[in-house]
């Protein structure tokens with residue numbers, strides 16, 4: 001036997017409690033069907049005449065003072081069979097349950113009125129439940145268009161506790177829950193999948209074994225609890241043929257409740273005590289709530305928004321959908337016509353008569369599964385596609401029409417542009433024609449102008465060449481020499497000019513004659529070049545350098561008038577040449593003294609030493625045979641000569657430094673005076689050439705040469721320009737001696753150097769300072 005819980009099963013099957021729109025639309029108003037079934041009277045009860053009379057579907061008490069009468073949907077007779085009861089209404093409800101409608105049939109009545117007999121039946125007479133089961137499964141078996149899944153549950157409400165009669169632990173209390181998907185349900189209630197009436201009945205037997213049944217004075221097998229037998233019926237259209245059946249192919253889920261209520265009882269009659277009394281109390285309480293709910297519903301309280309006490313009892317809470325909701329409901333009011341139970345029968349009939357006025361809204365419970373949703377969405381997509389296809393077709397036609405209009409406009413525009421282009425071409429041709437005529441006129445006029453310029457240009461070139469030859473004449477630059485050169489050049493000029501004048505404007509010559517003329521002309525040019533290549537004098541070189549300015553500057557600066565920069569340049573060049581001349585003179589003098597010293601030094605000796613440094617070493621043995629020990633007087637002479645040489649070199653170096661310093665000052669002054677950049681760059685180039693690494697290195701070597709000797713005790717090897725100036729003046733103004741107190745001289749002459757205003761004043765002051773310092777140093 002397989003047990004499954006309904007909740008888990010629904011989840012596993014992907015059922016969603018979302019009613020389909022079709023189900024909502026198919027709601028119908030259904031009244032609760034109420035029928036009355038009187039139990040057959042016993043022999044004792046038949047002995048007494050019944051106060052109740054039944055006529056058709058009415059029951060009344062003819063002897064009652066108010067002529068109590070009740071009308072119902074159906075009033076059975078005492079000898080009626082349960083099958084008649086079933087076919088009267090229950091059969092319809094079962095059939096509706098197979099179509100997806102909820103259905104509830106419950107038996108209501110006092111104890112021992114035949115409720116259990118009606119619902120369950122007896123071995124000889126089946127009750128509504130077996131009849132419904134057989135009828136249900138027979139209908140399922142006969143329906144080939146749908147697939148069904150049937151589950152069943154069986155519970156009891158005992159003393160307001162819910163027990164699962166199919167569960168092994170049937171004493172376990174279950175609780176009622178409610179949600180949007182499942183509605184009101186008992187959590188944990190077992191739902192058994194059943195496929196046949198017999199299988200259901202077997203489960204019922206199991207449940208009956210768990211049911212609370214007690215013995216009372218009125219009933220040997222009195223039901224002490226309310227029992228609810230529930231069939232959950234799911235069905236769906238078979239999918240063998242896609243084109244047949246429900247458009248949504250949803251799952252229909254319906255619930256069929258067959259309820260056997262416990263009977264109301266009076267303790268005085270039942271003799272209930274203890275547990276039975278308690279049971280009877282709960283039974284009566286729940287039945288009273290059921291009566292109140294029925295009363296409220298019959299009065300339309302719920303439709304008016306009033307409160308219906310469904311939650312006051314477990315019974316009404318579970319049966320809430322059947323009483324005031326979505327269910328086909330039938331109430332079988334079991335009564336007894338015995339006079340002894342006339343009041344209980346009257347109460348039951350009053351209860352049943354109220355239920356007659358209750359109307360439920362019934363609709364098919366269709367639940368969309370994932371597959372059904374997928375199928376429906378697929379169908380919707382196909383519908384959208386077809387709609388889109390139609391709209392796209394319309395859209396495409398519209399686009400084609402727009403494109404054609406655009407194409408037509410483009411063609412018209414193209415034709416218009418072509419016409420404008422033709423007109424423009426014609427206008428352009430006309431303009432070109434006019435321009436050509438104007439060009440011819442200009443050419444004619446220009447030819448004459450160019451011819452004149454050519455002559456003028458040739459004269460200028462001739463003047464330039466004469467100027468260049470004038471520049472490159474060797475020797476001192478003078479007006480006389482220039483004129484001589486010019487006359488020399490001019491003496492040859494007419495011949496060349498005559499050749500060119502014969503060649504340029506003259507008539508066409510034979511090719512051989514032209515080649516010969518070219519050769520002669522090139523020879524003449526070579527002669528001019530050879531004449532120009534004579535070595536220039538330094539001044540001429542300077543002028544050549546000046547001529548290497550941009551042509552624009554040559555045109556702007558007059559040649560005859562000497563500018564300030566040219567004058568400064570010329571002064572600088574004079575100074576530079578003077579310095580170089582003096583340097584060369586000093587070198588010649590130095591070499592002369594060296595040679596003279598060498599002659600004195602090496603007279604009578606076989607070995608010649610070329611370096612003075614070697615000689616001043618003094619008493620050195622050069623060899624056993626050739627080297628002689630010098631006389632101390634010779635050594636002294638050598639030292640004196642050496643000192644003189646050093647002094648001359650010092651003077652020359654100071655002169656050079658002085659020249660550089662002067663150049664630097666001029667350069668700086670020109671910067672402040674706003675000298676043009678070209679001139680500054682020129683000065684800078686000259687200044688850099690004087691301070692080239694080679695010359696700097698040479699200057700340092702010279703310094704090192706004389707500094708250790710002349711100023712070896714002064715503690716300094718390098719001097720500032722001011723100190724160098726002072727030293728130079730010291731060398732010039734004091735007689736040479738071995739230990740000159742240069743530091744002292746510098747310290748004493750520092751202020752004098754600055755305060756002296758004229759060179760003569762400075763020279764006199766400096767001489768006195770040198771003498772004073774020398775005397776003080778000698779005295780100390």
Ligand SMILES: Nc1ncnc2c1ncn2[C@@H]1O[C@H](COP(=O)(O)OP(=O)(O)OP(=O)(O)O)[C@@H](O)[C@H]1O
Pocket residue numbers: 038039040078109110111112113114115116117118122219221222223224261262263264334
């Ligand atoms: N229609 C009927 N035909 C024959 N016997 C009947 C009929 N109705 C009831 N009985 C008999 O009456 C007795 C009591 O019936 P039943 O047990 O069904 O009453 P009940 O309403 O269920 O009582 P309780 O509420 O105490 O359970 C039973 O023995 C039953 O066989």
